[in-house]
Amino acid sequence: MTQSAVKSVTARIAEELAVGERQVAAAVALFDEGATVPFIARYRKEVTGSLDDGQLRTLEERLTYLRELDARREAVLASIEEQGKLTDELRAALLAADTKARVEDIYLPYKPKRRTKAQIAKEAGLEPLADRLLADPTLVPDELAAEFLNENVADAAAALEGARHIIIERASEDAELVGASREKFWADGALRTAPWSEEAAKSPAAQKFRDYFEFSEPLENMPSHRVLAVLRGEKEEALALTFDGGDDEIYQAMIAQSLAIDLSANAPATPWLATTVRLAWRAKLMISAAVDARMRLRQRAEDEAVAVFARNLKDLLLAAPAGTRTTLGLDPGFRTGVKVAVVDGTGKVVDTCAIYPHQPQKQWDQAKATLAALVARHGVELIAVGNGTASRETDALAAELIADIRAAGAPAPTKAMVSEAGASVYSASAYAAQELPELDVTLRGAVSIARRLQDPLAELVKIDPKSIGVGQYQHDVTPGSLARSLDAVVEDAVNAVGVDLNTASVPLLARVSGVTESLATAIVAHRESAGAFRSRKALLNVPRLGPKAFEQCAGFLRIRDGEDPLDASGVHPESYPVVRRILDRSGVTLAELIGNERSLRALKPADFADERFGIPTVTDILGELEKPGRDPRPAFSTATFAAGVEKVGDLKPGMVLEGVVTNVAAFGAFIDVGVHQDGLVHVSAMADRFISDPHEVVKSGQVVRVKVLDVDVDRQRISLTLRLNDTPERDQGKRPERGGDNRGGNQNRGGGNNRRDGGNQARGNQSRGRGNDSRRREPNPPSGSMADALRKAGFGK
Template identity: 50%
Template sequence: MDQIITLLANELGEKELYVAAVVKLLDEGNTIPFIARYRKELHGGMDDGKLRTLNERLSALRNLEKRREEVLGAIEAQGALTEELRAAIASASTLSEVEDLYLPFRPKRRTRASMAREKGLEPLALRLLAQEKDEPAPDVLAVDYVNSELGVATVEEALAGASDIIAETVSDSADARKMLRDRLMRFARLQSEQAKDADSVYRLYYEFSQTLCKLQGHQILAINRGEKEGWLKVRVDVPDAEVLPQLVRMFVIPGRSASDFVRAAVEDSWQRLLQPSMEREMRGALTDSASDGAIHNFALNLKPLLLQPPVRNKVTLGFDPGYRMGCKLAVVDGTGKVLDTAVIYPTAPARKVAEAKAVMDRLIRRHGIETIAIGNGTASRESEQFVAEVLRDHPGVSYMVVSEAGASVYSASALAAEEFPEYDVNLRSAVSIARRMQDPLAELVKIDPKAIGVGQYQHDMPQARLSEALEGVVEDCVYAVGADLNTASPALLGYIAGLTKATA
């Protein structure tokens, strides 16, 4: 634990005393906003952002430590744990490094190398890989390992088995994988091409090629989705000249009798084992990195939307535009209480403009409407033109186009049904649009943050990580703005420290 505190302090540029205090507070169940605002004296005034970074890194480092202990235990149970290996695992700074060190000891399915070991060929493989000076030629060494009872009938079969063992040894090498990771990121290219003879939204990637280290997050996520939907064929193009010579140098001692044999085994390891494995790993790492960036951008975009200035204490008309199903209207008072609802058809195909205008005039006069919130979805432009025409006769009334992202999701939710059991789903959407103009934060907290529509490829990201990040943003915003206990909804109160969704 002390090592984790030290690492976090160095990464964040904070005193270990402050970091340790925050870790203790988090372990006790305190929320980030609570720690940021009411325990400043314990952490030197770290802001919400730094505290969340600390919390994320704390979780990652604890997961690393847990996996490290699991790996050490598994290797020790096999009786294969040396002090050198223990030190290497203890100093590994990433999960991939720990997994690389564990790879030679991980239980494997039956492989060509494992079958060769069962035939007693491992001593031959180790002797050939050692490439000692003045050793006999490989075919001479292999004679002693021919054993028909074990299934090794010829020298060639003995050498083939030894080659398989060497290939797997190379593939399991942590140093080799670390080198390849670096070389692939610098020199390999991600290539995509058209898979279906038709146009699609993925046309930009029909003839696409880019070095892995230069790929943008949105490109990775788009290519992944295009491949998943069957529009793209994707592969990682690795220039052998940039990786194979370095790999050979790691294992081959020039000028020895077994040099050519080991070189051939290394090349086989690259082509058959390492290249497919490393390509999968690199694509996974790229996707993880792209997802992290997308989640970060999603959170950045969500915050200003939640913190839009409210238009409080005004009688508001929520206008949910539409075509065939009409435009849904909902009038709410200054506290968000629903006063009236209606459906009008000023847009195509009905175009009942005069009738719709009469309904609008009646609602404005009856309820003293002061402002109109128009959803920015389907038929928004035509609806805005219609509202502007209506308001020529009502100069004291203003309108604003607001985002209706997530309104339909909310209107069909159990929360909306509980709040407005007497209203149709479409009318609930109009109420939500009106209320999100009056108090954006109070209304938007009722909607799953992923449905608010301020990010890309949210359905392709790890949903747990995305939800955790977005809920953290909502929590920060609720604490920044505060909540009126007299008017706040249970959804809003659920983000307050000390309250749960149930108690709220």
């Protein structure tokens, strides 16, 4: 790439981000040197003018696109020049092209291609016929065509057909015309849907798309979840899609103007030319515009869906950790039993077993006694219940156990429901086999559930982000773009929290800035052979971990109780001299300064800044010294669900319940209120003001209070509202229409769960045997064999 191209790229990105070109150029240079987004955002603020990680992610993405655009532009220029057809005007047009699509439009007439009917007609000498008819419509087509008969042109009809192909191709390769018709089609067009066929409409599989059997919406306004829903319906042969650009006559007038044809002229060639224009639209440009609209619609929908998934994933990864407390994990099941695992505060497995409290074995009391013994033996403080099949019943077992322990006068553990999404993927993975080789696949799931409660981030990084299940139609999104976005989210989350160098797993280390999977494996291997790291600088003893990797990763790795207290903080080793300078001028020791909020806030960052470490870095250093190694995640809390609410049929309009946000989509949020199906709060029912993005109000994992607006037991749909003063629909004496018009958003129904657009598919794995019964019950004193079991376990007298 030429220097002028670099300047063009940086200038354009600077304009798009509304930042200085010098900031962009500095960031580009750092990226080219191998620096990562987390490192640049945190430790190179002076260089980039404090660009944040969001701006840097956008910058990196645009940099890649614009460099690819420049490379393609150079290739196209070279191709046209090689053909001897490159003019100054054409070169200027290509240099001005600001998108890949525009470059391809300009290149189309010069692009090597298979022989077309127009090319064959040109080879037969029919291009002069086309030119003369365009230039002089007073000519009679049949009479003129007779002059062009030869061995390759049998009659006048064949000559005129060839001339028509030439004119149509000329119109379809006019970059300005193609671009203008494409943009008009997008601005004025609509997507219409109908049943794939009468027979298909009757099938049970198609019924989840019945809201789209008669549906139309402007292309520009169609939200991503509906786009992906109808595209899935088309893929499953439930829906037929039609892209309608509007009034055909307007497009034909555009084509005629481009070809200098007067359609109103009353000349002999006018009817023939009008038919040619109509065919140019219907057979070429309309198809091209419709294909482009489909691609653009899908791309926009995918971008929005990926953004939603990324936001939810970030919230899930940064969910409150329960901390280093001994945890009992329960992986529910009926016939195969409930798998049990106890892990200590570090996540180490200390006990496992299986219990069979449910059908068909029904060993309820025996299962409870087994759990009581485990709680007493290991000092269990937390019980994590997976939210899969039999979760409701297993949660009831845990609740009863806790009540019995309290009744025995002993401290009882706290229980919480934990998402199982992706747990089976982890259990069967090669890493799980390596990490827990002695455990059966099913027991590994219970271990994962327990660890997820202790530290969601550390456990979820072991799973492919796509398998975590907090997306909106994630299975319909192009895998590559989804993977890139989710990987960036995981990387940012891990580095925002920081990683304990002496306990982190290979998957967690591999997400640290500058650390590859092979390097993470080498770090763990060195740790196992040489013992725990005592300092960050000891990382340089790891094979293949050189100065560059050390620079990128060191600040994000923590060493607790190491040789240098700064190694437990987010202060980068390269900045340690600044800390020493602060200590020298302050006349105190590091131990006296760390955590001393009053002393630290009295210091002025400018007093310690220099050419290398400016005020932003010094400010961050002082913040780290104030709260070294602070965790940005919120405090741990659990929801309390209503007693007696265990299935959809138990819900009644008007109920006010506590729930947990399980997923946030573009159209609303799904809430677990303790039944087998999540309810939906539509975006229109989230606040007493206009909300464009549900993330403005809620996030995954948040505990909220909701009111039930409507319950459809047959379709397993629950409509909720966050506005507790809303009136349930039943009390209003009317129900909203179920058809496509309901998509406009009836706020009393929360938009209706029709917004799921294809049933439960908006979340990917909604229909789970769920239950999150964290309700508090007044315990009755245990009696009989259970009292004996509790005493044997060590509870009570």
